[in-house]
Amino acid sequence: MNALPYSGAALKVSAVHFFIGKGASGLLNLGILLWLVRLLPVAEYGVYVSLQAGMLLALAVTSLGLPWMAARYLPEFRLYASGKQLTRFVWQVVALICLFAVAGALLLFVAMPWLLEILNFTQQTDVARLYLLVLVIEGLRLNLQECILEPLLQQGQTQFSQVVRNLILLLCLGIVANQGTVHLNHVVLAELAGSFLGAAVALRGMHRYLCAHRKLSGKDGWQPPNWSEMWRTMRHMYISLIVTLTYSPSALIFLVQRFLGVEITALFGFLLNLYGQICRYLPAFLLFGLIRPKLMASYVGEGGMAQLAYNANFMGKISLFVLMPILVFVWLSGGELLSLLSGGKFTQSGYYLGGLLLTLIPFSQRQILETVAVACGQSHLCFWGSVLGALILPPVYLLLEAGHSLWIPILAIIASQILFNATLTVAMGFTTTYRPDVVGNFKLIAAALVGFILGFFVKMTWTGRLFLQGANSFDEFLQNFKKIFSMLLTQQIAVPIHGLLGLVIIAAFALGLFLLASLLFNPFRVDERLSLNRLVKRKIL
Structure with a gap:
């Protein structure tokens, strides 16, 4: 060969x-x-x-x-x-x-x-x-x-x-x-x-x-x-794709346009474009054109399922490792970030962006699971995962028709991705030797959560001094607390430094907190750290 x-x-x-x-x-x-x-x-x-x-x-x-x-x-x-x-x-x-x-x-x-x-x-x-x-x-x-x-x-x-x-x-x-x-x-x-x-x-x-x-x-x-054999192999992926399209972000755009209007559609489309930019630079997506042929060739050749599972889990964890500090940053300063990028056209919508980026956690693993399923001849599982994901479509339609906010399509995307991933993970656990690295992925998510909590605490501490230090009675304290809580819900709490410089500082702060938490949780195994160090010829993990 x-x-x-x-x-x-x-x-x-x-x-x-x-x-x-x-x-x-x-x-x-x-x-x-x-x-x-x-x-x-x-x-x-x-x-x-x-x-x-x-x-x-x-x-x-x-x-x-x-x-x-x-x-x-x-x-x-x-x-x-x-x-x-x-x-x-x-x-x-x-x-x-x-x-x-x-x-x-x-x-x-x-x-x-x-x-x-x-x-x-x-x-x-x-x-x-x-x-x-x-x-x-x-x-x-x-x-x-x-x-x-x-x-x-x-x-x-x-x-x-x-x-x-x-x-x-x-x-x-x-x-x-x-x-x-x-x-x-x-x-x-x-x-x-x-x-x-x-x-x-x-x-x-x-x-x-x-x-x-x-x-x-x-x-x-x-x-x-022959072509008939190739079509039989791929028909499950195509049917799965068609089912997934019914509740994909592109389809949800048309529902938003129909029920919430063209201006909300513009906001949702801009959020999806930002989402797409970040998604394309996650390692699981960024390297997909490189890794997918390598995974297929290793399975078809001599590597077999063991090498396929190792590479798939390793790439999934690297993708989460890159995504998590971005999530921490967006949830800490999404409102100002969105206003700056849109030139002031879309303001006070930072939590929408943060919620949409949460969908990247399951999505960053979906492509890897699909590749494993196709390589080992289990592509029919993707069809059943898509069918279960489609269960979210009727309630989305009804809730948007009732006039609910943009959170409905965002939560629908998250739910559909989770249902798809859970279906493939459980089914392949019974039909193949593939096992996801649940512990490693959980450690990465926990590190991001710790980083966000620490950053949020610092932000609240500064805000609390600003708004609560003048409270001379319990009623004034309660009014100021309600004001803080209301500003949190609308992403209006400012940071001490505004503009691009302030966002850069917050980004560095979020990255530092996440790396510190990751150092404590240690999500990568010894062999994974050695593999990455050998690949880049540098000791980075």
């Missing part, structure tokens, strides 16, 4: 390309997010958020399980197939991607008047139809990255495509903003230009890779799996 494509050396080279490109694309993504929320009026930003959500839903529906199929079988083709077999399989996947995306866009074009009438967006018909081109082109680019380049560990090409797309988008927005007011149709045209050039870069990278490996000899006696 030719293990070189997924060796440790190959993984490190791909990781270097990945981090360089991810840093650049991440800064560009953040710049686009913060600039758009300032350029567009709140109503148009709410429509834009809805269009983005619709595109994500459409791409997921038209994927028909191709991303998971490519993630499972493309590493096997790269390890065992000849160059001709590899090229044929890759171009077949690309052809299916294009066919499904175009078919989905045509169906949406026909159904567009009915859909826009439901959402009260009939005045945005022209923009919505133009966005169908973005759906096709951006869908091609994203699928080339996820289905082809990432499983082949071509992270340099993946990130270059993303950087080109973001640079062109920013350049177009800058030109329009320099000439006058920016409207939604300008943003859609800018996205279309960026996606087109980004897709061209991804196609070029894929073609060059296939040309460089056209002389692969392949392994004697290996026969490629």
Whole structure:
């Protein structure tokens, strides 16, 4: 077996390309997010958020399980197939991607008047139809990255495509903003230009890779799996995806728009965009394009379930280790952070952001559990996990219809992720030898809770001196205490230092408290610390 494509050396080279490109694309993504929320009026930003959500839903529906199929079988083709077999399989996947995306866009074009009438967006018909081109082109680019380049560990090409797309988008927005007011149709045209050039870069990278490996000899006696076998393997993941889409954040955006209005939709969309930015830089998500092919290859090769379980638990704990101080920071200063990032458009909503980020605790483990289930042939468990998660949808609909606040969709996301993870964890405990590191994960969550309590105590101590020192009677004390409690509920308690400098100080404070608590709880085992130190060639744990 030719293990070189997924060796440790190959993984490190791909990781270097990945981090360089991810840093650049991440800064560009953040710049686009913060600039758009300032350029567009709140109503148009709410429509834009809805269009983005619709595109994500459409791409997921038209994927028909191709991303998971490519993630499972493309590493096997790269390890065992000849160059001709590899090229044929890759171009077949690309052809299916294009066919499904175009078919989905045509169906949406026909159904567009009915859909826009439901959402009260009939005045945005022209923009919505133009966005169908973005759906096709951006869908091609994203699928080339996820289905082809990432499983082949071509992270340099993946990130270059993303950087080109973001640079062109920013350049177009800058030109329009320099000439006058920016409207939604300008943003859609800018996205279309960026996606087109980004897709061209991804196609070029894929073609060059296939040309460089056209002389692969392949392994004697290996026969490629037929398409019916691959579809049977992936059908559970696709059905699971379709069920999950009914209560996904993208679907909840449309419920919020229908029952709470376009301005609340703009707030929820901005919160989800921030959530997405943080999510993309968690190790479990950030390294997914690197780790998933490695996990699949190790299981298909000689590592088996033992190595798969070890790597999965290790990555899950690293992801939580990065996430926990972010949660502490946001819960201590979310209101001021949100106001600063939105340019003052969204204030006193910090606890919404903190609650939404809590969903990242189960979500950071979900992708890992899905990968383990697919690798060991238990993908049908993902379907049952999705079905149980869908139980939250009826009460969400009824509560939003009754006029309840934005907390309803946030709590629904948390509950659905927990139900999915619990289903897979319990079921795989009976059907496989995989066991999650419950103790290690609990220690990380406990360290974050201790860090938050300590930070909250410091914040309350300072606030208490400010508001309670002037109380000369029990009635005055009680009035001031009620004032403090009311400000806590609306995230209005200020910190001694305001603005960006104050947020940096709080972030450093939150990180220090969490690291101190982690040192006491010691969530990583000795072999995990040694593995990470060897990987980065530094003693960091």
